Amino acid sequence: MAVARSGRFDSALTLLSRARATDPENSDLQLAEARVLGWAGRSGEAIAKYDSLLKRNPKNADAMVGLGYVYHWQGRDGEARRQADLALGLDSTSSDALELRRAIRRVTQGSVEASANWNNDSDRNTNFLETLAFTSPIAGSLRFLATATGLEASDPIRNATRVGGEGGLALSIGRLTASALAGARRLDPEIGPSRTEATYRGSVSLRPSPRFGIGAGYARYPYDDIASLFERDLTIESLEAGFDAHSGSGLLVTGGGGGLWLSDGNRRLDGHATLLQEIGRHLAIGASGRALGYREVGVGYFSPNRFHLLEGNASARIGNDRWDGRLSGGLGAQQVGRSGDTQTEWHVEGRLGKNWGEGNRIEAFGGVTNSAVSSTTGAFRYRNAGVLVRLGI
Numbered sequence: 001m002a003v004a005r006s007g008r009f010d011s012a013l014t015l016l017s018r019a020r021a022t023d024p025e026n027s028d029l030q031l032a033e034a035r036v037l038g039w040a041g042r043s044g045e046a047i048a049k050y051d052s053l054l055k056r057n058p059k060n061a062d063a064m065v066g067l068g069y070v071y072h073w074q075g076r077d078g079e080a081r082r083q084a085d086l087a088l089g090l091d092s093t094s095s096d097a098l099e100l101r102r103a104i105r106r107v108t109q110g111s112v113e114a115s116a117n118w119n120n121d122s123d124r125n126t127n128f129l130e131t132l133a134f135t136s137p138i139a140g141s142l143r144f145l146a147t148a149t150g151l152e153a154s155d156p157i158r159n160a161t162r163v164g165g166e167g168g169l170a171l172s173i174g175r176l177t178a179s180a181l182a183g184a185r186r187l188d189p190e191i192g193p194s195r196t197e198a199t200y201r202g203s204v205s206l207r208p209s210p211r212f213g214i215g216a217g218y219a220r221y222p223y224d225d226i227a228s229l230f231e232r233d234l235t236i237e238s239l240e241a242g243f244d245a246h247s248g249s250g251l252l253v254t255g256g257g258g259g260l261w262l263s264d265g266n267r268r269l270d271g272h273a274t275l276l277q278e279i280g281r282h283l284a285i286g287a288s289g290r291a292l293g294y295r296e297v298g299v300g301y302f303s304p305n306r307f308h309l310l311e312g313n314a315s316a317r318i319g320n321d322r323w324d325g326r327l328s329g330g331l332g333a334q335q336v337g338r339s340g341d342t343q344t345e346w347h348v349e350g351r352l353g354k355n356w357g358e359g360n361r362i363e364a365f366g367g368v369t370n371s372a373v374s375s376t377t378g379a380f381r382y383r384n385a386g387v388l389v390r391l392g393i
Contacts, residue, residue: 250278302378359392
């Protein structure tokens with residue numbers, strides 16, 4: 001199974017096939033083969049293998065759990081829950097069956113989430129953002145989504161506020177998930193008239209196997225990141241796409257890119273990539289890079305004709321099922337503008353959270369960086385902190 005956990009599914013299946021040729025009735029080998037087929041995204045073959053095992057031994061709890069996971073990955077959570085319940089009926093302490101039931105619960109339960117976030121940069125732009133989000137299952141894999149937000153923004157000479165809300169639906173069909181939301185924001189600048197802007201966003205993601213996923217998203221919203229932009233009457237349309245790939249050896253590769261179009265005629269193209277290697281259960285090291293460029297220098301917002309960032313980073317995790325903490329940081333170099341000098345770049349951030357019950361969590365977070373791209377104005381220092389509370393319903 002070590003070969004399969006490294007992502008070499010075909011090699012693992014070949015080895016298991018050779019072993020089964022010498023011992024065709026070995027149920028442990030058949031179970032391993034079914035698991036690898038499931039990990040590889042060959043769901044139909046995996047289900048057939050698990051069904052064969054259960055016909056021979058209807059009390060094979062491991063096969064029930066394995067079959068349940070395949071159903072879960074397909075989005076068939078009702079059938080997955082039935083397999084978890086059957087396995088727990090045989091062994092109420094089965095950790096694998098309990099984890100399967102928790103995984104199903106995380107996907108299918110509704111939730112209410114409230115967060116408060118403060119951020120500030122060295123250009124003395126300060127924001128307080130409050131968000132309330134609600135998710136509720138409707139039927140099957142269809143969910144209702146709603147969010148409400150409030151923002152108080154200020155700088156040395158002005159204040160501005162906004163309120164907004166969105167509602168929409170999310171649907172999962174097998175390994176495909178799609179969502180669409182629409183709403184509006186009411187912007188109230190201190191200087192200039194108030195206005196209301198429509199907002200839209202949608203996304204689609206596909207996970208052909210548990211270790212690989214791709215996705216894309218579109219959004220339209222007003223450019224209201226700092227108080228001075230409330231007066232500019234700017235809107236943004238963005239289109240982004242990305243992927244993530246995991247190996248059984250703890251290697252994670254992510255990447256993506258996209259475009260952003262502003263109503264003043266400006267445009268931004270960007271791309272990013274990250275390589276992260278886990279070391280044991282608590283440490284990870286890696287590297288990341290980002291490049292972006294605007295067509296022209298905009299008025300009132302950070303818009304270099306070129307920005308490059310290359311960073312080495314590391315993170316440490318501690319905790320258990322009840323609480324967890326994470327501290328991460330990075331050190332690298334950034335270049336602002338085609339003719340700009342290379343500068344040292346760094347960031348530090350931390351999170352501390354506690355879980356209880358089914359889907360309940362409270363979390364505090366914060367960070368600081370000198371990355372120019374973190375601030376809407378390209379300020380040389382950016383700080384943020386906040387708290388989040390999520391309740392499962």
